[in-house]
Amino acid sequence: MPRILFMAGHRWPDYATVLPRALEEAGVAAEVSPDLAPDAVDYIVYGPAGDPAASDFSVFPRLRAVLSLWAGVETIVANPSLTVPLTRMVDPGLTAGMVEYVTGHVLRHHLGMDAHIVNPEHHWANRAPPLASERPVAVLGLGALGAACATALVSLGFPVRGWSRTLRDVPGVACHHGPEGLEAALGGARIAVLLLPLTPGTENVMDARRLARLAPGAVLLNPGRGPLVDDTALLAALDSGALGHATLDTFRTEPLPREHPFWSHPKVTVTPHIASETRPATASRAIAENIARAEAGQPLLHLVDPERGY
Structure with missing residues (x-):
């Protein structure tokens, strides 16, 4: 036994x-x-x-x-x-939870829901968002979680580019790999989702140069691992307007210290490592x-x- x-x-x-x-x-x-x-x-x-x-x-x-x-x-x-x-x-439960988190926050930013949920001045912005087909999404990491999220986004009509360190085949996803492939996956993406494992090769993968590859005003979602993102570069991109918003679920230090600038930044949503369990x-x-x-x-x-x- x-x-x-x-x-x-x-x-x-x-x-x-x-x-x-x-x-x-x-x-x-x-x-x-x-x-x-x-x-x-x-x-x-x-x-x-x-x-x-x-x-x-x-x-x-x-x-x-x-x-x-x-x-x-x-x-x-x-x-x-x-x-x-x-x-x-x-x-399967871990995968389902991550798909729900990623699709929920992608749709939140795609539809511009924040402006309607918090609208103290009762501003009547009578302008519909573009269709999903007009908003390219980059998913970095095509393991079990990344592939499932990418597939779900494809089913909603988003053009999805995926990137992994080795070539993967995910139906409906434009799959890239290697250093050149990373640049191609990020180029002009309106939303980027980070679901890479943390290794010496992926730490700070989203640095200032890679953040600049995204479309102006793009949104970053990180439910993967905190150190995938260069925090200083991220804050600079948000402050300059190059990046429109960051929804972050993972951090270098957890719980996120109360004095960390992410908590008070108007363009950052902090979720307390609950993307999936x-x-x-x-x-x-x-x-x-x-x-x-x-x-x-x-x-x-x-x-x-x-x-x-x-």
């Missing part, structure tokens, strides 16, 4: 019932607990509380794999004590499926490549 350490701090009450049930439904008889002796642990379900770099996986001599509850693994992938396979979370019911089924595969001697799904960082 495999023993599974739930190493995700305060989240255990949310998983205490649904994870054992999902394992049973997957045909895995296992012991799951947040409190197991290190020499008894076969698998770790991981969602760090506190400093993830402080986690020492070398104390688990039987450890076979670490299964992340998060889609992003930048806080753990470089841990030198992690020598077993690491999987990232690909969860790992849902215990669907995440538990994803974890159970992977452990069942491992127990059957099959390859794990959604393995992280340590060289690429995701």
Whole structure:
């Protein structure tokens, strides 16, 4: 019987019932607990509380794999004590939540809804927005989340350009890759959505030069990772009018410090890292499926490549 350490701090009450049930439904008889002796642990379900770099996986001599509850693994992938396979979370609930957030905020900015929701002077601006087909959207990152969001936007009529570090094929999306492809994807886009993983190659990917590639007055959405954006360059672009608005869900420091200029900037919407959340019911089924595969001697799904960082 495999023993599974739930190493995700305060989240255990949310998983205490649904994870054992999902394992049973997957045909895995296992012991799951947040409190197991290190020499008894076969698998770790991981969602760090506190400093993830402080986690020492070398104390688990039987450890076979670490299964992340998060889609992003930048806080753990470089841990030198992690020598077993690491999987990232690909969860239908996580994907659905991100699609809802991205499409909602894209439509919000496309339709100019803010001007009607907050209109203290009762200004009658009798001018309809353009159709979606006239507003190109760039989606940076075409993994599970990015591809799903890009597909949803295509279904609404937006011309979508996607970019990834390696070439992807997403039906209806003009897919680009590599440095030249990034410039092409961003060029003249009216809305840009950031859904890249955070790696040394993607940090500050939206710097002053890349922000300037967008159409004048464009909107930036970042539900991906805070360090994808150069904050100083972003504020400068907003202040100059080169960028019309930024809706930000992820930040370099979280919670976002109360004194940070994003909070008070009239062209910034702060959402508190709620674009999408790992849902215990669907995440538990994803974890159970992977452990069942491992127990059957099959390859794990959604393995992280340590060289690429995701």
